[in-house]
Amino acid sequence: MSTEAAVKLTRKDFVSDQDVRWCPGCGDYAILAQVQKIFPELGIPKEKAVFISGIGCSSRFPYYMNTYGFHTIHGRAPAIATGLKVSRPDLHIWLVTGDGDGLSIGGNHLIHALRRNVELKIMLFNNRIYGLTKGQYSPTSELGKVAKSTPMGSADHPLNPIALAMGAEATFIARSIDTEAKHQQETLRRAAAHKGGAFIEILQNCNVYNDGAWEYLKAKDSKADTQLLLEHGKPMVFGKNKDRGIRLNGLTPEVVTIGNGVSTSDLLVHDEHDQTLAYLLGRMTPPNFPTPVGILFSTERPTIESLMNQQIQDAIEKSGPGNIDTLLRRGDVWSVE
Amino acid sequence: MATNPAGGPLEKATQERESVVIRFAGDSGDGMQLTGTRFTSESVLAGNDVGTLPDFPAEIRAPTGTLYGVSAFQINFSNKNVYTPGDDLDALVCMNPAALKTNIADLKQNGILIVDPAEFTSANLRKAEYENNPLEDSSLDKYQVYQVEVTKMTTLALKDTGLPNRSVMRSRNFFALGVVSWLFNRPIEPTLEWIQQRFGKTPVVAEANTLAIKGGYHLGENTDMFASSYEIKPAEIDPGTYRNITGNSATALGFVIAAQKAELPLFLGSYPITPASDVLHELAEYKNYNVYTFQAEDEIAGVGAALGAAFGGALAITTTSGPGMNLKGETMGLAASVELPMVITNIQRAGPSTGMPTKPEQTDLLQAIYGRHGESPLPVIAASTPADCFHAAFEAARIAIRYMTPVILLTDGFLANASEPWLLPSVDDLPGISVDFRTDPQGFFPYLRDEETLARPWVKPGTPGLEHRIGGIEKDYLTGNISYAPANHEQMVRVRHQKVAKITQEIPPTQVKGPEQGKLLVLGWGSTYGAIAAAVEAAQAQGHAVAQAHLRYLNPLPADLGDILSRYEKVLVPEMNMGQLLRLIRADYLVDAVGLNKIQGRPFKVSEVATRIARMLED
Incomplete structure (x- = not known):
């Protein structure tokens, strides 16, 4: 829109006057910085941007963005955001949630927001722990997690957020890492540009209650071996020496070393729009596989808000705009004199 | 005098009655709700005041002929003011033994009982748990029993239509309606017209139902089965335009018209629950009134989506019944804290838990007033009659917007399904609902209050220069920024109470x-x-x-x-x-x-x- 394009904003325009109250060293700072960095580039007037969150450390996010914001209740942000987006499709709504808020107490709302393809940009900060309530295991914590509520280790099998989003038929699914600034910016830009709901899992460190949870993915010396950086149209190659890749063996992906008769042409080529491939990628987990990072899947499907608003337009075209007298006199009406 | 479709005046004696309470009872598949609503329409056109109450089973398709599959519809019609669907019955129409078994206790001594003897087969008697055929022992002696061969006569009347027996049986209720219409001097012309409108697209069905109702009417008129008919003179009714309306329909209309008056879109977030779902169904038909109906994934999402729409500047409502209210409680607390307008409608039913979902109760009043965490006072408004649901819903919406607060509207399963004639209000007589969205950044604070109402400003996201954050954490009295200051919290608790207390200034003198x-x-x-x-x-x-x-x-x-x-x-x-x-x-x-x-x-x-x-x- 021309009015939107005309707005020249800077990072500072999106910084609110509130003190950021996350623990020093929290991964959330880095994510906030990337969002504030990319927002001026998106061409969204700041009054049209709304940040909505539930409860948890991540959910303090809206207070720090100088846009409209709504810090709601535990797990319910997708429901509240859906009501706003359906009735106000002109707004650009970003939703901030975490592994507890989005996958435990709010799991139901998250899957329904994804399947409805509400155009919400959902950032799920996954630190595999409950931080705000001081250190209980979360639905993404590894089995056997020793935490305050599980002194002998948790007995819960962890949830896979990407597989959940695939199951809910989200139209845009991505994964990024709090410390990977450039990758995160690019992923968020793509999410913003996507026509429909976007789900971005951001692996994030809680340095107080679960420090180092993603260290194996982040450590400078090993990350090339543990991350599979996805690029659309490119073969799936990884490793320090770019000598390993993912090949399909029947219906099962496998890790292969390039050479000895295996060439890059034998490798899987990433196709963001291939749903079957996305299912396979979503299930690739350590220690047998590198962790896929980037845009795992994107497709287009009408959003619920476009369909619902179209129905209203169609009804107005068919029956004319509502008239109170007609409405009152619907059905059997009689007069008494 | 009632008209006679066969031509010529009625020659039988006519007794005058002040009021009559009649109930149609039959199997779920016998069309008793339809029969009842048609009889109601005939009665209002005869000039009577009426009150009605449908009573249908919770089971959707209960096995035919069973006691728990009985569906009934009661009508109280009178030449005086009618306040209720009536106590004991003057007349009872039973389409099968199960209907007799479950309803006979409500019939007055010497009351009129109309039964179809063809339905009193040994199989049906067994299903109704009768050891003996009540038509053959003396158990019905204290009533005026009329054995009307509804099944046989309907079959006879429809023999030339060529319809299969199964379809013929579907017209039995119209035959019964014809008999009763004659008995109480109701004109059947409105129903004949209605049949053409309703079934005109399938002429054979329209013809069958027409033949059936006329057949029943002629049976009363031309045979000596009934010694006399009854006349209930028109009531003195205030002049004006009327329609018959149920509480749930009236509730839906109240919200739509409030939104129209306020010039806002209406947003309903709701999850299906008995007896509230009909409000969702009805509002779904009013899309051209800028009505959004969002069927959410659960009760919590229903109220959540409504709150989101309220944040965006819509008139937001949610509808539910008791168990759903519990699920919505946390969001109501948030709505009270962020002070956004919304109406939460509880169509009360018998509880606790699933309780008796189709049956009414008034057991959620204290829940409405007190049933939330923290000090979170909310205005509570209740409807008193089916038509009054319109005015109560309208008022709830008006108060919500004027005071920037969630409002709880209480109706119940009785009001929801019962109906009464409603004197249609003139649109201009309804109070206006002015909405004053804040757009001026000068001197703006999210919690700066109106002196008269203590309402905070309503700001639509998208308004330049007013970007701000709200949330469930306690906030500063003026700026709305997070505040844990002890004195500020007490001030906020007290001002939220004062705001609700101020609504007394809206309440007219108690009648x-x-x-x-x-x-x-x-x-x-x-x-x-x-x-x-x-x-x-x-x-x-x-x-x-x-x-x-x-x-x-x-x-x-x-x-x-x-x-x-x-x-x-x-x-x-x-x-x-x-x-x-x-x-x-x-x-x-x-x-x-x-x-x-x-x-x-x-x-x-x-x-x-x-x-x-x-x-x-x-x-």
């Missing part, structure tokens, strides 16, 4: 029907209105100093209520609960009021309230 002071005041709220009104009128007619006051505003209570209560020696509070308004009244006004409590999933009978009034007058 007291009857003497301004005297022996007894009967105080009620909600759907008990009709039974109380009729019982109080009867006591007044006997010369007793009894008055009625009925509350629309339950929180805050009207400012004049304490004074009114003090003017009577005794106060009686009939409620379909264990005494919830009673507790409030006793606590707030130190009045030694007593309760009359019925918790059977059924409305009060007029006689039950009248008996208690008489006893209190004697003591």
